[in-house]
Amino acid sequence: MTDQAYNFAYLDEQTKRMIRRALLKALAVPGYQVPFASREMPMPYGWGTGGVQVTAACLTPEDRLKVIDQGADDTTNAVSIRKFFERTAEVETTEHTAEASVIQTRHRIPEQPLEEGQILVYQVPIPEPLRFLEPRETETRKMHALEEYGLMHVKLYEDIAHNGAISTAYAYPVKVEGRYVMDPSPIPKFDNPKLENAAIQLFGAGREQRIYALPPHTKVVSLDFEDHPFEASKADHACDLCGCGTSYLDEVITDDAGGRMFVCSDTDFCATRQAQGHRGALSPQEEYA
Amino acid sequence: MTPLLSVQGVTKHYGARLGCGNVNFDLWPGEVMGIVGESGSGKSTLLSCLSGQLAPDAGKVVFDTRAEGPRDVLTMSEPERRMLARTDWAFVHQNARDGLRMGVSAGGNVGERLMAVGARNYADIRAQAIDWLGRVEITEDRVDDRPRAFSGGMQQRLQIARNLVTGPRLVFMDEPTGGLDVSVQARLLDLLRGLVREMGLSAVIVTHDLAVVRLLADRLMVMKGGHVVETGLTDQVLDDPQHGYTQLLVSSVLQV
Ligand SMILES: Nc1ncnc2c1ncn2[C@@H]1O[C@H](COP(=O)(O)OP(=O)(O)OP(=O)(O)O)[C@@H](O)[C@H]1O
Ligand SMILES: [Mg+2]
Numbered sequence: 308m309t310d311q312a313y314n315f316a317y318l319d320e321q322t323k324r325m326i327r328r329a330l331l332k333a334l335a336v337p338g339y340q341v342p343f344a345s346r347e348m349p350m351p352y353g354w355g356t357g358g359v360q361v362t363a364a365c366l367t368p369e370d371r372l373k374v375i376d377q378g379a380d381d382t383t384n385a386v387s388i389r390k391f392f393e394r395t396a397e398v399e400t401t402e403h404t405a406e407a408s409v410i411q412t413r414h415r416i417p418e419q420p421l422e423e424g425q426i427l428v429y430q431v432p433i434p435e436p437l438r439f440l441e442p443r444e445t446e447t448r449k450m451h452a453l454e455e456y457g458l459m460h461v462k463l464y465e466d467i468a469h470n471g472a473i474s475t476a477y478a479y480p481v482k483v484e485g486r487y488v489m490d491p492s493p494i495p496k497f498d499n500p501k502l503e504n505a506a507i508q509l510f511g512a513g514r515e516q517r518i519y520a521l522p523p524h525t526k527v528v529s530l531d532f533e534d535h536p537f538e539a540s541k542a543d544h545a546c547d548l549c550g551c552g553t554s555y556l557d558e559v560i561t562d563d564a565g566g567r568m569f570v571c572s573d574t575d576f577c578a579t580r581q582a583q584g585h586r587g588a589l590s591p592q593e594e595y596a
Numbered sequence: 597m598t599p600l601l602s603v604q605g606v607t608k609h610y611g612a613r614l615g616c617g618n619v620n621f622d623l624w625p626g627e628v629m630g631i632v633g634e635s636g637s638g639k640s641t642l643l644s645c646l647s648g649q650l651a652p653d654a655g656k657v658v659f660d661t662r663a664e665g666p667r668d669v670l671t672m673s674e675p676e677r678r679m680l681a682r683t684d685w686a687f688v689h690q691n692a693r694d695g696l697r698m699g700v701s702a703g704g705n706v707g708e709r710l711m712a713v714g715a716r717n718y719a720d721i722r723a724q725a726i727d728w729l730g731r732v733e734i735t736e737d738r739v740d741d742r743p744r745a746f747s748g749g750m751q752q753r754l755q756i757a758r759n760l761v762t763g764p765r766l767v768f769m770d771e772p773t774g775g776l777d778v779s780v781q782a783r784l785l786d787l788l789r790g791l792v793r794e795m796g797l798s799a800v801i802v803t804h805d806l807a808v809v810r811l812l813a814d815r816l817m818v819m820k821g822g823h824v825v826e827t828g829l830t831d832q833v834l835d836d837p838q839h840g841y842t843q844l845l846v847s848s849v850l851q852v
């Protein structure tokens with residue numbers, strides 16, 4: 308059921324045009340943070356209002372939308388955003404990565420390689436990768452303009468000095484097309500190599516009013532040191548449900564006696580593999596006997 | 597020989613009030629220039645104008661760059677000026693907090709300038725940081741400590757190491773020993789003098805303290821009300837001051 312009081316995808320056309328202009332600019336200058344006039348959305352900031360506004364500006368009635376939260380389609384956050392667009396845009400939705408034309412994500416890139424024509428929209432809490440060491444916005448803007456990125460390596464240096472290795476595991480900074488340093492949002496660094504793909508990737512930060520983007524096949528390099536090279540690490544384990552040895556895993560506590568299992572964080576990927584007959588160490592036996 | 601820095605007619609007003617007026621001097625390679633004067637006489641204003649942190653109303657600040665020879669710093673593009681500021685120049689602030697990253701380890705503070713100019717080998721950066729900490733008498737076991745855990749004198753020495761690690765040719769210092777205990781001051785001065793001589797640094801040092809210039813400066817400029825009232829070799833000016841104000845300054849210090 309549609310609520311007639313709303314324009315298509317909730318935002319009014321003028322606002323969507325404003326956001327699209329910011330998106331085009333962001334795509335023209337990959338990795339550059341474009342300011343935009345973020346609107347109040349009928350959900351709190353922590354719920355991805357930046358991503359929701361970007362999705363709203365991209366959606367057409369023919370689109371098929373997928374929404375994931377840390378890889379899962381069925382968390383409260385993902386479900387409520389999906390419902391929001393079902394109601395305000397009447398678009399079809401799906402849980403299958405391959406079937407979606409627009410995917411809004413919080414903190415993951417799907418395991419299934421993205422294809423040309425797909426749009427991946429990231430929810431971004433803090434867009435500024437330099438903020439950790441330089442809180443002044445005027446100064447960070449200047450650093451981007453002048454390509455003064457030594458500070459990013461100071462952050463990695465501190466990591467190694469205090470932890471013996473680069474311990475940054477999420478929001479691992481990248482350099483885009485040899486120019487702008489960008490925060491890929493809090494995806495695990497395991498996902499960083501997947502930032503180079505065939506889809507259009509759009510990043511929306513609602514509270515901070517910034518949009519940035521990666522056009523298809525943009526070169527994205529994770530920062531590192533010669534003697535401490537970047538590693539896209541994950542738990543050294545296979546999925547206990549589908550047996551996949553190369554997917555990003557969540558550790559799940561199964562009982563209060565210390566029982567635990569590792570499962571794909573990408574629920575669609577895991578379910579698809581199981582449907583194809585793949586099994587993991589803890590898959591129920593009887594059903595498939 | 598070309599002066600390393602040639603200051604010509606530098607003038608800065610704050611609204612109607614004069615910060616500094618028509619200052620001229622040449623600084624030669626390896627030379628240390630001291631600037632003394634009472635509070636409000638325009639020392640910090642002048643230093644900020646020379647180091648590109650403040651745009652003067654008039655004048656030229658010509659620096660002998662490595663690549664292109666003498667260039668007016670004030671008409672350089674901002675990227676060029678900022679590049680100069682983190683390679684060939686150094687700025688030691690009176691308050692170490694203004695010149696350090698308090699949330700970053702001592703090693704990270706020293707390494708920052710190296711990384712800023714492209715160093716990408718962790719072990720090399722760390723080795724250079726430790727070497728420089730040693731040169732300012734901070735032991736290796738403090739390399740991962742944050743400056744917050746350091747005394748005022750140590751913070752100031754760390755700031756100096758952080759500035760000198762890229763081998764700058766010109767160092768600006770604003771009251772480098774201000775706010776420190778007398779005994780700590782003496783040690784810092786000793787250290788600074790050693791480094792200046794050893795590295796053949798050129799420097800412009802602003803201070804209230806005539807003992808600092810006596811020890812470090814080859815030449816001296818005395819400022820009052822934004823103007824330079826006397827200039828000359830340090831010993832000459834201090835031992836035989838010509839201007840009435842300098843005489844007052846020297847005698848008041850000697851009486852204490
Ligand atoms: N930001 C500012 N705005 C307005 N006036 C200023 C500003 N900074 C300095 N002044 C004025 O300019 C004059 C020179 O000040 P400056 O700070 O250069 O003196 P100084 O010699 O460094 O003094 P001190 O020894 O106290 O550090 C003073 O009259 C001061 O009040
Ligand atoms: Mg001052």
Ligand SMILES: [Zn+2]
Nearest residue numbers: 546549571577
């Ligand atoms: Zn799985």
